Amino acid sequence: MNLQKLNPWNWFKHEEGTPAADSQIPIQRSSVDNPPTAGSASHPMMQLHREIDRLFDEAFRGFGLRSLPSIPDWSGMADDATFRPRLNVSSDEKSYEVSLEAPGMTRSDLSLDIKGDVLTIRGEKREEQEDREKHYYRVERRYGMFQRVLSLPDDADIDAIAANMKDGVLKIRIPRREVAEGTVKSVEIGD
Known part of the structure; x- marks a missing residue:
C-alpha cells in the first residue's frame, strides 16, 4: 500500500499567509463544537x-x-x-473538484490560468449602484478583486481541466492520471 496517497496534498502552499509547503493542512469544518x-x-x-x-x-x-x-x-x-471567496477542494478516485463561491458574479468576471503546476483563479465582484439618498444601517456585502492560487498535485491532468459556473458557484474539475513511479538513479560517491 502506498501511504503517500493517504497524505493530503497542500493545495494552498502558494497563497500568502499559509503554512509552509511541507506542513499538513487538516480539513476544517465549521461546527458548534x-x-x-x-x-x-x-x-x-x-x-x-x-x-x-x-x-x-x-x-x-x-x-x-x-x-x-x-x-x-x-x-x-x-x-x-478584502473580498475573498471561499472554496472547497474534494476528490475521488477519478478527479479532484474545486468549488468556489461566486454569488453575483458571471463567467466574464472570472479567469483561470495554469502555469506549471499552479492554478490561479482571479475575479472581480463589482459594487452595485445603490441609492445614495438612503441611510444604510449595515452593509455586509463585500466587493473587490480577488485571487486564489492553488498548487496542483502531481497526478492532476492539467490538459483536461474543465470549469463551469452555475447558480453562483464555479466548479473546476481536474481529472487524475496515473503517475509513473520515478526511476531510481544511483549516484556514485567520489573521493
Whole structure:
C-alpha cells in the first residue's frame, strides 16, 4: 500500500499567509463544537461591541435624536479585510473538484490560468449602484478583486481541466492520471 496517497496534498502552499509547503493542512469544518474566534459573531468582544452599540442607540433615541450610523461589520475584518471567496477542494478516485463561491458574479468576471503546476483563479465582484439618498444601517456585502492560487498535485491532468459556473458557484474539475513511479538513479560517491 502506498501511504503517500493517504497524505493530503497542500493545495494552498502558494497563497500568502499559509503554512509552509511541507506542513499538513487538516480539513476544517465549521461546527458548534469549535470555540469562537476573534472575528466570529459569537466571540465575547463582538457581543460586547453589539451591546454597546445598542445602548448608544437607545440613549440617542431618548433625546429624540436619530441613531448614529453604524460602523462597518467587524466580524469579517478579523478574517479578511478584502473580498475573498471561499472554496472547497474534494476528490475521488477519478478527479479532484474545486468549488468556489461566486454569488453575483458571471463567467466574464472570472479567469483561470495554469502555469506549471499552479492554478490561479482571479475575479472581480463589482459594487452595485445603490441609492445614495438612503441611510444604510449595515452593509455586509463585500466587493473587490480577488485571487486564489492553488498548487496542483502531481497526478492532476492539467490538459483536461474543465470549469463551469452555475447558480453562483464555479466548479473546476481536474481529472487524475496515473503517475509513473520515478526511476531510481544511483549516484556514485567520489573521493
